[in-house]
Amino acid sequence: MIARISTLALTVSALLCATTARADGEPQKEAPPEAPAPGESAPPVLRLYGEPIVAVPMGALASVTGPGVGALLAANYRLSDTWQLTGRAGYVAGSTTGIQVSGITVQSSLSYAPVLAGAKLYLAGSDVVRLYAAGEGGLLFVTNTASVDAEGVSAAASGTSTHVCGALSAGLELDVLDVSVGLLAADVAHTDTTTAGLFSLGFRFASL
Numbered sequence: 399m400i401a402r403i404s405t406l407a408l409t410v411s412a413l414l415c416a417t418t419a420r421a422d423g424e425p426q427k428e429a430p431p432e433a434p435a436p437g438e439s440a441p442p443v444l445r446l447y448g449e450p451i452v453a454v455p456m457g458a459l460a461s462v463t464g465p466g467v468g469a470l471l472a473a474n475y476r477l478s479d480t481w482q483l484t485g486r487a488g489y490v491a492g493s494t495t496g497i498q499v500s501g502i503t504v505q506s507s508l509s510y511a512p513v514l515a516g517a518k519l520y521l522a523g524s525d526v527v528r529l530y531a532a533g534e535g536g537l538l539f540v541t542n543t544a545s546v547d548a549e550g551v552s553a554a555a556s557g558t559s560t561h562v563c564g565a566l567s568a569g570l571e572l573d574v575l576d577v578s579v580g581l582l583a584a585d586v587a588h589t590d591t592t593t594a595g596l597f598s599l600g601f602r603f604a605s606l
Contacts, residue, residue, distance in 0.1 A: 442605035447472040447576055449600040453490050455508075458591040459584070462542075463508035464493030472576075472600060474518065482518040484532060487511070494543075506544040510584065513537050514565060528571045538563040538584050561585040567596065576600035 453466040470488030477483060489511045496505035516534030523529050538561045545554040567580025577599055584592035 441476060443476050444606040445474045445476075445602055446604040446606075447474070447600040447602050449486070449488070449576070449598045451488070451490060451596060451598040453492070453582065454595040454597070455492075456593045456595060459508075459594060460495070461497075462495070462506050464495040466490040466492035466509065466594075470512070470598070480520045482520075484514075484516050484518050484534065486514045486534065501549055503547040504544070505547075506542065508584075509541045511539040512563060512565075512582070513539075514563070516565070523571075526573050530569055530571065532565075532567045532569065532578070532580070534565040534567075535586075536563060537561070540584065561592075562587070565596065574602040576602065 449470040449472050451468050451470055453468070455463050455465065468488055468490030470486045472484065472486040475483040475485075490509060492508045492510070494505050494507040496503060498504075514534040514536040516532060518530050518532040521529045521531060540559050540561060541556065542559070543554070543556040545552060561584055563582060563584050564586045565580055565582045567578045569576060569578030569580075578596070580596045582594045582596050583589040584594065
């Protein structure tokens, strides 16, 4: 009897050792990813904005054009919680400014279509209210008009040109609103004579 019990015990021990060895030799399987909690969803990757904008010429630029008003279409692509890629394009119509000297009146204006791409860095805030800084670069398609009136004789001319431009801004996102102020250099090679202040109020109309 004792011999049979000893034999049985040895057999069970051998089976346990074999099972343990086989288990140790098998690679561990990774746990499946946890499913998102009910009601949770990933933040939108793409956000679209409409932005009414006011451009105020500064310095020498104010002598050739008045303030401009227009609108931009903007897209923000989420890279992380703090970084987004940005793109904006639209049209700004400049008002006329002029001077009068010795009976000669000279008037001019600039209108332009910016196409910008850049990045936005969130500095502080929550999902509802967020402070950010942004930098952009791109092309500016400019239309300039000028007219001269001297003692009843007048002449007018217009032209177009393309420039490499840049913009820096700071803003505040308030839920679906995006309020920003900044500077636009219409020609980065001549920032001293082509700079304008920008003021925009964006409204988010789509999140994808």
